[in-house]
Amino acid sequence: MFIWGLVFGNMGSGNQKLHLAFLNSSQSEVAKKIERTLDTTKAFKLVKSFKDDKGRLVKFDLLSIQEYVKKGSISAALVIPEDADKDPKVGFKLKFYYDPKNDMEMQIIQGVLQKTIMSEIPDLFFQGMKKQSLNYLGADSGKAFNNEIAAVIGKYYKIDPEWLKMETPLNDSLATTGTQRQKEYFQNALKFEQIQLVGKDIPNPWATRGVGGWAMMFLLFALTGSATSLFDEKKSGVVLRILAAPISRSDILWSKYIFNVSLGLIQLTILFIAGSLLYRIEILSNFFNLFLVITASAIACTAFGMFLAAVSKTTAQASGFGTFLILAMSSIGGAWFPVSLMPDFVQTISKVTIVYWSMEGFQQVLWRSASISEILPNLGILCGMAFVISLISLWQFKKGHVF
C-alpha cells in the first residue's frame, strides 16, 4: 500500500520527479523559456550531462544523449534542436527520444511533458499558430487579413482595432473541422517529434517488458517455499535421519542449494520458452546471455530462500516473512511499477533488491539484446548478493533453529 501510495498518490505532487535527459541546442527565447520552465517544474528532474569513462561530467550533445537512452541509463530525452524555430512550415520543433522499456512510465512522461509545456508556456502554441497563419497566407496577405478582421471586429464591438492586431492569428477556417491541411496546421504549430530508439523490432513489447518482473516474483515464491521445506523435514524427523547417516550439515545445505538453483533454472527456462511460444517473446537471438541472467537470478533467489529458512523458527514464520519481503522487493524493485516513478530514496533502496538487478538483466538481454560485457555488472551484483546472503545464512544456520 505504501508503494502504491508513493507511485499514484504523489504523482505530480512534487515528492518524486521524473528523470528526463535534456539538450537545448537552440538559442531562441522560446527554447530558453522551455528550459527554464522544465528546470523549475516539480514534475521533472532534467539531466543535462553524463559521466564519461573517466568519471568526468560531460554535457550532452545530440549523439551522446541518444546513446544515453539506448544504453538504458534513462528512459527519455527531450531535445530542442538548433533549428527549432527556423523552419517556416513549423511553429516550434521539439524532439523526444525514448526507450519504451516500460510502457506505463513512457506514457506518464509524455503526458506530463506535454501538459507542462502547454500549461506553462501557452503562448508557445499561439506563436506557433501565428507563424503558421503567415505561412499559409503569405506575409502580405496575412497582415492584410489581420488588419481587416481587426477593423471589422473593432467596428461592431467598439474595440480599438490596434489592440486586436497584436497576437491574434484567428481565422474562421481554423475553427471549422475538415481538411488534412487544417489538421496539419495544428500539428505544425508545435511539432513534437517522437523517436523510439530501442525495441522497435520487438514483436511483442508488452510481454517482453513484463516477463522479467513476473518471472522473478514467482521464482522467489517457489524457491522460498522449497528452502523452507527444511522446517517440514525437521519436524518429520527426516533431517535427524539424514544427520544420523554419514552426511554433514553443510552437505544438506549444499544439496538444498543445488536443488533449488536447478529448480529455478528449469522454472525460468520453461517460463521463457512458454513466453516465446505463446507471446512471441524473442529469446533465441540472445539465448546464452538470457541463460546467464536466469542462472544468476536463480542463484540469488535461492540464497534469499535459504536466508529465510536460516532466520526463521517455523514454516509459518518463514512463509509470512517471505511473503512480505517478496512483495516489498517486487514492488520497489520494479516488478509492478517502473522504479523511475518512485521517490529518489525508494529508487536508491530498490538497488539493493534482487528483483531490480534481475529485471534489469532480463531487460538488457531481451529488450536491448545486450552483450555479455553489458550484462556483467548485473551478473556480478546478483552473484555478489547471493554470496553475502549465503554467508549470513550459514552463520545463522550454525546457531539457528533448523539443525
Next chain:
Amino acid sequence: MIEISNITKTFGSITALNSVTLSIRSNEFFGLLGPNGAGKTTLMNILIGYIEPDQGEVSILNKKIKRDDLETRKYIGLVPQSLAIYEDISGIENLEIFGSFYHLDKSILRERINEKLKSVGLYERRKDKVKTYSGGMKRRLNLIASILHDPPILLCDEPTVGIDPQSRNAIFDYLTSLNEEGKTIIYTTHYMEEAERLCKRLAIIDNGKIIDEGILDDLMRKSMPTETILIKKNPETSKIIDEIQKFGSVINESDHYELVLNKGALISQLYNLLESHSIGYRNIEIRTPSLEALFLHLTGRSLRD
C-alpha cells in the same frame, strides 16, 4: 561396545541429562525406560553425534565420538521417534533415497531393499505412495529405512508410538530377530511391557538421571518388595482409595489398583481395613511386582505422569 561416561547436557535452564554413565555391551538388547521428558531422546541424539554433551564423553567401538562424527555414523542405525519418511513418494523410493546416503553399491542396495521389504511384509506395497500405508506399515518402513547399511548398532527411539498391537508385535519380533543376528540394540520406551518383553538389561531414567540399571530380575529383586497387591476397581474400593494409599504407593490401572507397600506396612492392617468396609478377599490378589511398580517405587511417580 558403547561407553557413556558422565554425560551432562543442558538446554537453557533445563538439565536434560545429569551425569549419565552407562555401558552397553556388544549384542545386547538394552532398554532405556523413562517417562516423556526424562532425557532418552537427548541421549540418543548425543550417541549419533547430532548434539554434543556439555560434559562427559561417549565412545562407540572404542572411538570417542564428537558432533558430526561421520565415520562412526556408518556403524549406527537410528530409528527416529517420528515417522522420518517422505509420504508423497513410494516406500521403495524412500528406501532408495535413504540407502543412497551410505554410498552402497547400487546392486547391493537394491538387493537389501527387497530383502528388508519382504522381511517386514511391505514388498507387495513397495510401489505405493507411503501416504496410503497404515500407521503400522509406516512404522515398519521407518524401521527398515534405518538398517539398509546393515549397522552393528541400532538405536530405536520409541519406534512403536501410536500403532496397533499387531504391528507392534511384528516390530518386536523383527527387532528380536535382528538382536539374535548379532546387532546391539538400544531401545527407549515409556511402555513397561515393551521393556519387559524385549530388554535383557535396562536403565531407568528420570529427570535426566539414571535411577537404576541392571538385569531386570536383579533390579526387581534388589529394589522392590517381593510382592505387590492388586485391588479390584469397584465402587467400594474406590471409596476407600485414600485410606489404602496410607499403606503405600498406588498405581491406578484400568481395572485395578496396584499397591506397592511401604516399608513396615502390615498387610494384616490392610485386610482389616477392607473387612471393615465389607470388601471380600476375592477383590484382592498378591502378585510379583511389575516394572511399572518398580518405577513408581524408585521415582515416587507413575511413568504416565
